[in-house]
Amino acid sequence: MKYLYLLLCTLLGFDTMAQTGQSIEFTQIRQELQKKWPDNRTVNLVFHGHSVPSGYANTPNVKTLQAYPHQVLEAVKEIYPYAVVNSITTSIGGENAEQGAKRFKQEVLPHRPDILFIDYALNDRSIGLERALKAWEKMIKEAQKQNIPIILLTPTPDLTEDILDDKSPLEQHSRQIRRLAHDYKTGLIDCYATFKEKRKNGEDLNIYMSQSNHPNEKGHRVVTKLILNYFFEEAQWNEYCQKQTMTVMKKVADWQLMNFENQVRKGSQWANSHAYWAWTNATMYIGMAEWAKMSDDPKYWDFLLTMGEKNKWQTGPSIYFADDICIIQPYAILFSKYKEPYMIQNSVETLDTLIANPKHNSLSYYSEGSHSRWCWCDALFMAPTSFARIGKITGEPKYFEFMDKEFRITYDSLYSVADSLFFRDTRYINMREQNGEKVFWGRGNGWVTGALTFIIDNMPANAPSRNFYITLFRQMMGKISTLQDKQGFWHSSLLDIASYPMPETSSSAFFTYSLFWGINRGYLEKEKYLSIAEKAWHALTSIVHEDGKVGYVQPIGADPKKVDINDTEVYGTGTFLMAATEYIKYLKH
Numbered sequence: 001m002k003y004l005y006l007l008l009c010t011l012l013g014f015d016t017m018a019q020t021g022q023s024i025e026f027t028q029i030r031q032e033l034q035k036k037w038p039d040n041r042t043v044n045l046v047f048h049g050h051s052v053p054s055g056y057a058n059t060p061n062v063k064t065l066q067a068y069p070h071q072v073l074e075a076v077k078e079i080y081p082y083a084v085v086n087s088i089t090t091s092i093g094g095e096n097a098e099q100g101a102k103r104f105k106q107e108v109l110p111h112r113p114d115i116l117f118i119d120y121a122l123n124d125r126s127i128g129l130e131r132a133l134k135a136w137e138k139m140i141k142e143a144q145k146q147n148i149p150i151i152l153l154t155p156t157p158d159l160t161e162d163i164l165d166d167k168s169p170l171e172q173h174s175r176q177i178r179r180l181a182h183d184y185k186t187g188l189i190d191c192y193a194t195f196k197e198k199r200k201n202g203e204d205l206n207i208y209m210s211q212s213n214h215p216n217e218k219g220h221r222v223v224t225k226l227i228l229n230y231f232f233e234e235a236q237w238n239e240y241c242q243k244q245t246m247t248v249m250k251k252v253a254d255w256q257l258m259n260f261e262n263q264v265r266k267g268s269q270w271a272n273s274h275a276y277w278a279w280t281n282a283t284m285y286i287g288m289a290e291w292a293k294m295s296d297d298p299k300y301w302d303f304l305l306t307m308g309e310k311n312k313w314q315t316g317p318s319i320y321f322a323d324d325i326c327i328i329q330p331y332a333i334l335f336s337k338y339k340e341p342y343m344i345q346n347s348v349e350t351l352d353t354l355i356a357n358p359k360h361n362s363l364s365y366y367s368e369g370s371h372s373r374w375c376w377c378d379a380l381f382m383a384p385t386s387f388a389r390i391g392k393i394t395g396e397p398k399y400f401e402f403m404d405k406e407f408r409i410t411y412d413s414l415y416s417v418a419d420s421l422f423f424r425d426t427r428y429i430n431m432r433e434q435n436g437e438k439v440f441w442g443r444g445n446g447w448v449t450g451a452l453t454f455i456i457d458n459m460p461a462n463a464p465s466r467n468f469y470i471t472l473f474r475q476m477m478g479k480i481s482t483l484q485d486k487q488g489f490w491h492s493s494l495l496d497i498a499s500y501p502m503p504e505t506s507s508s509a510f511f512t513y514s515l516f517w518g519i520n521r522g523y524l525e526k527e528k529y530l531s532i533a534e535k536a537w538h539a540l541t542s543i544v545h546e547d548g549k550v551g552y553v554q555p556i557g558a559d560p561k562k563v564d565i566n567d568t569e570v571y572g573t574g575t576f577l578m579a580a581t582e583y584i585k586y587l588k589h
Contacts, residue, residue: 049119051093151187201486255548287574322379446510488539492560509575516582
């Protein structure tokens with residue numbers, strides 16, 4: 001994104017050196033922002049335009065603090081804490097460039113802009129290209145007489161127009177603004193090209209809009225990120241992204257805490273699906289614990305401790321059913337923090353019983369007693385990881401030995417070497433999707449890659465089978481990375497996106513987490529996988545509702561299903577927080 005502007009110039013055939021003719025001025029502004037009192041001065045950012053920078057949402061509601069001028073101010077202040085910065089909006093809803101030009105000398109220039117932003121194209125359709133051109137040129141020339149750095153903005157979308165139509169009025173106005181930026185050597189924020197690219201990649205632009213021609217907070221955030229390229233160097237970008245990610249994580253975690261008991265009470269068609277000890281919640285607890293490690297608010301650890309107490313630190317009712325022992329993982333995390341033996345006493349006894357009394361049933365799904373073994377790929381996240389965590393805590397090899405033996409049996413039963421993916425269970429080996437491809441469930445494979453990271457993290461460095469898990473992880477991520485869609489998501493069915501065109505968050509979050517985990521630990525080549533991981537993370541953030549609810553999470557199931565933006569589940573929250581954690585670790589490297 002940092003070089004999007006220069007890339008667009010190249011694609012449009014502009015001279016990038018001429019196009020960035022004011023780079024010295026923008027560098028000087030960055031230097032000014034870094035000065036401390038008493039050497040600093042006030043820096044004025046002036047935003048001149050129509051309803052969008054004014055903050056109009058659903059007319060006539062004006063959300064000034066969610067609009068990009070205020071977002072830019074907040075972001076700049078995060079990175080430049082000593083700067084005195086004013087964000088001044090001289091925009092008027094419904095106004096076009098001619099009207100803006102008439103009051104330019106009296107109402108804009110007196111603010112003595114250090115940087116001037118001009119955004120009028122949406123309403124310039126009413127006056128046409130020629131009149132708009134004259135008005136824009138008039139404002140540019142008057143500002144440049146006073147040596148004011150200028151950044152021109154192409155329009156944000158109007159959903160009543162087809163943004164993919166290269167002959168649409170807004171596309172024509174965008175081209176004219178790009179030419180103006182080139183001819184007058186101003187800065188350029190190409191909002192229109194950015195949203196157009198999102199639409200080409202299959203994104204529904206409605207998620208960025210409060211009404212047809214006014215962006216919502218998320219839409220303004222897209223513009224803000226483009227503008228910040230003029231203010232941030234790479235290190236500052238990393239710092240800003242860390243803070244933004246922490247903000248999103250807090251919003252997601254707080255939404256989950258607020259809605260948790262309702263989800264427990266609501267449950268689902270599956271018995272005990274949202275019991276405090278259930279695998280669904282256990283996955284969420286793992287992600288919540290990762291966030292708790294980063295947050296300075298003890299309420300998240302308090303929540304997890306309360307959960308353990310409600311469960312009396314017990315597992316689910318059937319120790320042989322993998323889902324019922326997934327809760328051992330958050331218990332192990334809490335023990336690692338608080339060192340209270342009672343937190344894992346029952347877990348150790350449970351796993352010792354399993355080791356002493358192993359089952360030998362067939363893994364064929366419909367065979368009697370098959371579910372007392374790890375006969376479905378999700379089970380690899382629920383049970384082996386629990387053995388690995390207790391194995392690391394106790395230092396006893398028996399937990400890894402049992403885990404390894406059982407894992408490999410499941411691997412032999414469900415892993416497709418030809419596809420580098422796991423079938424959900426034996427029922428799906430001979431099934432085919434509507435397009436004739438094999439049925440590989442997105443979240444099912446997400447469960448496995450997530451499991452591999454926990455196993456490798458907890459396994460002793462000299463363990464004989466360690467390389468098996470690292471190799472398997474690399475094989476799977478090599479395949480999975482090729483199945484990402486243009487937006488950055490993965491889908492319920494990994495090989496039949498046409499039948500399941502909507503994104504699926506739990507699989508996407510697992511894969512995003514696994515990608516950054518692999519990059520951070522050196523198991524995946526940064527050169528090959530980083531762009532895929534970053535694209536995935538930005539896609540994930542786009543499906544978080546404004547209140548922190550994580551959307552597009554497939555409900556409990558065993559195979560690909562359709563999903564929409566309002567579908568959520570506790571494990572979606574957990575996997576999102578896990579992905580965010582590894583992303584922040586990457587930024588800190």
